[in-house]
Amino acid sequence: MAEPDASAFFLAAGLPAAWANQSAWRCLDTAFGNGQQFLRVWNAWRQDHNHPRILHYVGLCTEAPQLDDLHQAATSQPDLSGLVKLLVNQCQTLGPGFHRLSFEGGNLLLTLCIGDLSKLLRQQRFQADTLLLDPDPAQDTTDGRWDLWRVKALARLARRGSGLALRSHTGGLLRPILQQCGFVLPAPLAAERAEVIRVEFQPAWQLKNSRVDAVVPAVPVTRCVVVGAGLAGASVAAALARRGWQVLVLDKAATPAQGASGLPAGLVVPHVSVDDCSLSRLSRSGVRMVLQQAQALLRSGADWDYSGVLQRFPGSEGDAPEPPPLWHTQAGWMKPAVLVQAWLAQPGVRFQGDSAVGGLKRQDGLWQVLGDGGQVLAVAERVVLANAHGVLPLLAGDSNAVNSSNPVTDWPVLRTVHGQVTWALHADSPPAALAALPAFPVNGAGSLLPHVPLKEGMAWLAGATYQPDDEPEPGAQSHHAANLTRMARLLPDLAAPLATMLATSELQAWRGSRCVSADRLPLLGPLTGGADQGLWLCAAMGSRGLSLAVLCAEMLAARWGAEPLPVEAALARSLDTGRGRSNAP
Numbered sequence: 001m002a003e004p005d006a007s008a009f010f011l012a013a014g015l016p017a018a019w020a021n022q023s024a025w026r027c028l029d030t031a032f033g034n035g036q037q038f039l040r041v042w043n044a045w046r047q048d049h050n051h052p053r054i055l056h057y058v059g060l061c062t063e064a065p066q067l068d069d070l071h072q073a074a075t076s077q078p079d080l081s082g083l084v085k086l087l088v089n090q091c092q093t094l095g096p097g098f099h100r101l102s103f104e105g106g107n108l109l110l111t112l113c114i115g116d117l118s119k120l121l122r123q124q125r126f127q128a129d130t131l132l133l134d135p136d137p138a139q140d141t142t143d144g145r146w147d148l149w150r151v152k153a154l155a156r157l158a159r160r161g162s163g164l165a166l167r168s169h170t171g172g173l174l175r176p177i178l179q180q181c182g183f184v185l186p187a188p189l190a191a192e193r194a195e196v197i198r199v200e201f202q203p204a205w206q207l208k209n210s211r212v213d214a215v216v217p218a219v220p221v222t223r224c225v226v227v228g229a230g231l232a233g234a235s236v237a238a239a240l241a242r243r244g245w246q247v248l249v250l251d252k253a254a255t256p257a258q259g260a261s262g263l264p265a266g267l268v269v270p271h272v273s274v275d276d277c278s279l280s281r282l283s284r285s286g287v288r289m290v291l292q293q294a295q296a297l298l299r300s301g302a303d304w305d306y307s308g309v310l311q312r313f314p315g316s317e318g319d320a321p322e323p324p325p326l327w328h329t330q331a332g333w334m335k336p337a338v339l340v341q342a343w344l345a346q347p348g349v350r351f352q353g354d355s356a357v358g359g360l361k362r363q364d365g366l367w368q369v370l371g372d373g374g375q376v377l378a379v380a381e382r383v384v385l386a387n388a389h390g391v392l393p394l395l396a397g398d399s400n401a402v403n404s405s406n407p408v409t410d411w412p413v414l415r416t417v418h419g420q421v422t423w424a425l426h427a428d429s430p431p432a433a434l435a436a437l438p439a440f441p442v443n444g445a446g447s448l449l450p451h452v453p454l455k456e457g458m459a460w461l462a463g464a465t466y467q468p469d470d471e472p473e474p475g476a477q478s479h480h481a482a483n484l485t486r487m488a489r490l491l492p493d494l495a496a497p498l499a500t501m502l503a504t505s506e507l508q509a510w511r512g513s514r515c516v517s518a519d520r521l522p523l524l525g526p527l528t529g530g531a532d533q534g535l536w537l538c539a540a541m542g543s544r545g546l547s548l549a550v551l552c553a554e555m556l557a558a559r560w561g562a563e564p565l566p567v568e569a570a571l572a573r574s575l576d577t578g579r580g581r582s583n584a585p
């Protein structure tokens with residue numbers, strides 16, 4: 001039998017007519033392969049004036065797409081070569097797991113999921129509008145075959161009325177299993193005449209509550225107030241606005257990024273751990289996502305640099321030699337405040353400074369956001385508290401309605417950890433220090449950003465210290481000394497020249513406070529229980545706001561919009577505000 005054209009699946013699935021004028025559309029492709037289906041769908045989305053505002057495409061594959069295969073596909077289909085280049089650009093260094101790739105200014109989101117097909121299906125939490133099932137012939141083994149359990153897992157991701165496109169041959173083989181799982185197929189004779197057929201998820205039974213619970217229905221796109229104009233709040237605002245929300249961002253300061261996000265420049269680099277813990281996996285995802293945002297919104301070389309980062313492991317235990325360094329390609333440095341400004345400038349987002357929030361009140365099904373004097377600052381259907389440690393007085397205050405309208409008594413634990421970055425202009429640094437500066441940032445025990453253009457001139461930044469809230473403040477010189485001691489271990493050639501600078505007081509300081517949770521992971525999720533999940537928390541970015549803020553924002557938007565999650569469901573749970581709490585909302 002001849003190979004069906006890639007667009008045959010797309011057309012059989014009833015697209016583009018089915019997605020016309022929808023706010024979002026979700027496709028699940030069970031065999032991403034070299035991305036042929038994806039490229040066709042993307043191309044059709046581009047050309048269709050009635051396309052959905054956001055297109056989600058979840059592609060499952062056992063191995064990362066081979067860049068050579070993608071290039072090959074481009075040569076055979078010249079009309080898609082421009083899209084292939086964009087895809088290849090983002091398909092670098094993909095390992096097992098979920099990867100969120102963003103195109104078209106964040107309106108076309110590809111979640112590439114690499115690994116065992118059954119496990120990947122189980123880690124999804126969304127309902128696909130269109131399913132594409134084209135089994136990879138190379139995977140026609142016991143592991144790769146579609147059996148009852150695998151089709152059941154697929155059916156769990158369909159909503160009533162979802163269309164599934166598959167070859168008529170496959171449909172014939174799977175007919176009894178598909179029917180058993182609730183799919184309605186065309187009559188056998190009609191099916192045989194077509195190369196690719198559409199079957200529809202229309203189970204004759206009522207869908208179980210437990211199944212429906214797995215995916216909370218999308219909330220209507222309306223108004224949202226975000227409290228806090230740092231990385232956390234601004235990234236949430238931009239992610240929601242992209243989906244059509246009207247977002248008002250309030251901050252007690254007159255201008256944005258006056259808290260920890262006022263850091264002159266910070267490192268964007270994945271966390272590394274021997275057991276590849278949740279933080280390592282989340283940060284890998286988050287770094288990829290923020291680098292995509294920076295490429296779209298920031299000026300390379302001025303506001304950020306995709307420089308790569310060298311990871312060193314100084315201070316190994318005992319006499320053990322230091323493990324070899326690790327080069328992170330997906331890494332660099334960034335100016336958080338510039339990114340915050342760029343997010344707040346997105347259409348649909350409005351910033352209002354000098355607006356300290358002192359309380360919240362639930363009235364007539366809406367949230368009133370109150371000022372310090374109890375005056376109403378704003379009213380909205382949804383509120384996100386993204387004001388770092390500023391959430392604690394809001395949650396504890398007895399003047400607000402948060403406590404009375406929900407059953408949660410065990411609020412998340414948040415700690416404040418102060419810190420200082422040491423920096424100096426190149427022009428003020430001795431030649432020996434400049435000569436010892438590496439060409440790229442180095443991370444390890446502390447970190448060094450050697451070349452950052454600040455408004456005062458080209459500078460290096462080293463940091464940062466950790467000083468818990470309950471310990472006495474040792475003073476700026478002491479923080480400088482601690483930072484330089486770390487630098488000396490990370491880059492021994494810098495030790496002597498930096499010691500000279502410390503003695504002659506030529507070092508500059510930037511001080512800020514991190515908001516940290518008990519397990520060092522961000523807190524993201526509803527604060528109110530029951531049916532009303534209108535008040536959310538997005539905080540505790542710790543020392544990695546640059547790496548985690550976009551991931552948290554996209555996760556929040558995905559959960560509100562019943563969209564595919566950017567990471568595995570189990571990993572997403574590790575961020576939830578309710579983790580480890582028996583009375584979680």
Ligand SMILES: Cc1cc2nc3c(=O)[nH]c(=O)nc-3n(C[C@H](O)[C@H](O)[C@H](O)COP(=O)(O)OP(=O)(O)OC[C@H]3O[C@@H](n4cnc5c(N)ncnc54)[C@H](O)[C@@H]3O)c2cc1C
Nearest residue numbers: 228230231232252259260261266267357390419512545546
């Ligand atoms: C010394 C130091 C070095 C760091 N280095 C790095 C690094 O290299 N890489 C990295 O990724 N991260 C780094 N971080 C961490 C990073 O800065 C934070 O994770 C991030 O900025 C947190 O963003 P946020 O939006 O949660 O908080 P913030 O930026 O603190 O924003 C909270 C906002 O809420 C506002 N607010 C508070 N209460 C209220 C209220 N009641 N009403 C209205 N507004 C309110 C505040 O004014 C503030 O603007 C560093 C942090 C420090 C302190």
